[in-house]
Amino acid sequence: MLSAGGPALADLLERTELRLAAVAEGHGEKLGRHAGGTLAAGGKRLRPVLVFLCAAEPAEHLVAAGAAVELLHMATLVHDDVLDAAELRRGRPTVFAEGGRSAATATGDLLFSRAFAELAATGSEAAVEALSTASSALARGELMQRADAWSEDVTPDRYLERCRLKTASLFEASCRLGALFGGRPELAEPLGHFGERLGVAFQMLDDVLDVSGPAERTGKPRGADLLDGTVTLPLILARRHDPSLSGPVRCAEEAAAVSDRIAATGALEEARAQALAHVSEAKRALDGLELPDQRTHALHLVADGVVERYA
């Protein structure tokens, strides 16, 4: 995926890592350690990659934008881990596990404020507005997820709206920022649409993986969403075929058994097909934008990578 974008992408990503490492410093030993650990834990840096691939040229502020979207993403993960009292993420102890509730809340707050500081330093009001809109959507999506916990009335449309808020909004902002800073502000809208559809697909496939496993791949036991009451599309669809799929799931064994029953209804294939349709719509959003072929190809590869991760 990286090579498709050429050396510029690798260079931008490397500079983003340096920027993220620098951000973690200068905030006191304790806070810096937690923030640094969170940022170093890595992940795919998918959001910065979207920023860079949506830019027409390597421009001054792209690294700031890449760092900003990753910082915001990390901030929400740290706060989610506090709310879930999660011990592990990506195979490492969470800030919550290492430092406790207050350290993790403060670390998330720090990452939030640094995300906006990074972007504000570019002097672009439109960019900060894009990040702020995403930040508001992330918070609303998180609330919606918790409000809908254990509910049997979540419709597919409501589920899609939640995916849009809690995941796709930051994908969209990443693409918009790339367009804004990368010399193609007139493409902010269609590239934002690409990111938004891709983000919805990403979340849907993540939710399929939670049911399908294998656990070695996801780093968490199968049916984790079932255990914490998060109602996802596979469950919503499966209930149509098997109305007895209701009531709370209380332990890991039950979660695995319910996961098997969801899979038996064919709901995973249905959900995966819906996700793939969103990926196709994302790709179609690139048609007619007159991007260089290599760039369109790279964005297609990112979209396919989202799918392959779950194949």
Add this chain to the structure above:
Amino acid sequence: MLSAGGPALADLLERTELRLAAVAEGHGEKLGRHAGGTLAAGGKRLRPVLVFLCAAEPAEHLVAAGAAVELLHMATLVHDDVLDAAELRRGRPTVFAEGGRSAATATGDLLFSRAFAELAATGSEAAVEALSTASSALARGELMQRADAWSEDVTPDRYLERCRLKTASLFEASCRLGALFGGRPELAEPLGHFGERLGVAFQMLDDVLDVSGPAERTGKPRGADLLDGTVTLPLILARRHDPSLSGPVRCAEEAAAVSDRIAATGALEEARAQALAHVSEAKRALDGLELPDQRTHALHLVADGVVERYA
């Protein structure tokens, strides 16, 4: 206090209220209700007042700056209430009490991001840097307070550093922003120093009041800091006179009794005297700045108001 600043101050404060109300809208019903409730709960708007009084002239971006410092302040309060599982603040149910942990965390995140968005919209990198520095300090101060909970080794210097981080940093940023946007950027340093000293005094006096009461004035039972293990200057000083003042305080009755014992050592007068010295230093920072007399007078009134609140 308000009248001393003339009609401009009242006007700026009114516009800040409107801005804060607007910020609470447009983020979904639930999040907007929590954010709006938090912002409407009011308080003294002391930080926006500092912004406005440190400005030499009513300038375009002052309201944005005033809203930003208040939003950041509110964000930290909302997250503090989550960490403390606090049910009441200023006589109203907290977001935590009304919406639960996740709603309150999301509301705080929203207020954080809107604080930076407000300021970023001004296009001033120096302003965003000032707010970001304060935000980082607030997080570090919060961590330090929790790390030092129940400790018998907190020195007066460490206590002062905590006051500087968790309270004075945002007072300082408010004054700096007023200078930056109000046409006197060359005064950002000395006015920032004024705010910083005033903020330290504010926190010290707040901590005296926690021990002295009366509860009707503070809205919380006497010795609340003792109950949650926050080691403040009155306790540190009192222990020098009465080394038996050690060990955890477990219930409201014990907190009231220990408060009486702290008061009996004379530690409250000592702490109050130290706070007043910081207020004097704050006022001295204004000497020679060639502010209009009326403006210096207004800033002195704010400083005296901080003291009087606790007289």
